[in-house]
Every structure is written in C-alpha cells, then in structure tokens.
Amino acid sequence: MPRLHELCFFLVFALFAHTLHASDPLVPRKAEDVQPIAVGAQLPSFTFVTADEKPFQLDDAIKQSPVLLVIYRGSWCPYCNTHLAELRKIEKNIAELGIQMFAISPDLPKYLRETGDKHNPAYTLLSDSKMVAAKALGLAFKVDSATRQKYKTYDIDLQRNSGEQHHLLPVPAAILVDKTKKVNFIFYAPDYKSRIDNGVLLAAAKAMME
Secondary structure, eight states: OOOHHHHHHHHHHHHHHHHHHHHOTOOOOOOGOOOOOOOTOOOOOOOEEEETTTTEEEEHHHHOOOOOEEOOTTTTOOHHHHHHHHHTTTTHHHHHHTEEEEEESSSOOHHHHHHHHHOOSEEEEEEEOHHHHHHHTEEEEOOOOOHHHHHHHTTHHHHHHHSSSOOOOEOOEEEOOTTTEEEEEEOOOTTTOOOHHHHHHHHHHHHHHO
C-alpha cells in the first residue's frame, strides 16, 4: 500500500499535469504574440483530414512538388471567405509553377465541404481541428472568454466548428515550402482583416521556383 504522503504527491502531480495540458501554457493569449516558424526552418510532419474525412499526410504531397499552405480561421469568417475567393484567381498560376496549394483551418470536414461548395476551389481544403499544425507552426493563439461570447451573438461557435474545446484559432498565414521541406516564405497577419496580396504571393512563389 502506498504511504499517505506518496499518494498526496501523486494526486498533486496528476492535477498539475492536467492543468498544464488543459491550459496550453505555451500558446499565446493574443494574436499579436504568436511566433511563427521562420524562413529557412524545416517544416514538421503533419497529418490533416480531408473534406471526405480521410487522413492526409502532407509529407507525401511535398515529395511530389513544393506546396503553398494557406492558413485561415474557418468557414464562419467573412474575411477568410473573401480571401479564399481571391485565391481562386491565382490558383491556376500557382499550379502552373508546379506548386500545390492547400487551405487549412480548424474546421471539421463537414464545414470544409460547405466551404468547397461555396467556392469550388481547385486547391485542396484540409482540417486541422485539433490545431496540432497551427501550434507547431507557431500560429495558434487562445481566444478569450469575452471574445468567444461575443462571437456567439453572431452565431459563431468555435467549439462547434472544430469539434474541440481548445478555444484556439490560427493567425491567418501563407507559407511556401520546397521539396526539401524548407520554409522559403511566410506571411502572417495578427490583424485577421489583413491577407496577403495575390501579386505578392505569386512573386514569392516564382522566386521559390527559380
């Protein structure tokens, strides 16, 4: 039988570990405090989920050709929808450069399907509902309770869209990665209303492929 002090230590440790995990202490509380992956860094390996609810290994795609990762907040965000529509104007140019484009959000697959029906993109929509990739890329931040309640007055429920209770969102970003998994370019916008201009993105894509 464990002694009382050992049992108490175990309970305190377990409570601390649970609290540490639940609070995500390494995730910033403000979008302005994110620290994205740097140009020249190696992209980690990620498994996403497609709109058809199938696992998608990003490494397999990168082995075929360089990729453009567009990180957006979700189908509920009007600025994201405007940007996704704008990307359709250059998706052919990006493909002709030999670059695959993937748009990634915390949305569950069913919301990806809704976004796909709305925009009918040639590029691929992927789900990062657990925000594993967003955290590894240094783009995740915690949405405070007051903001979450404000969102709900507009029928925006982050937990509903992601199926998770992490209350995290990604800072919108565009990341170009070559076949060696090296990050060649990154744009990120703590101000969610700001998105990269198509011309700037195309120029960066062409520079990577030269």
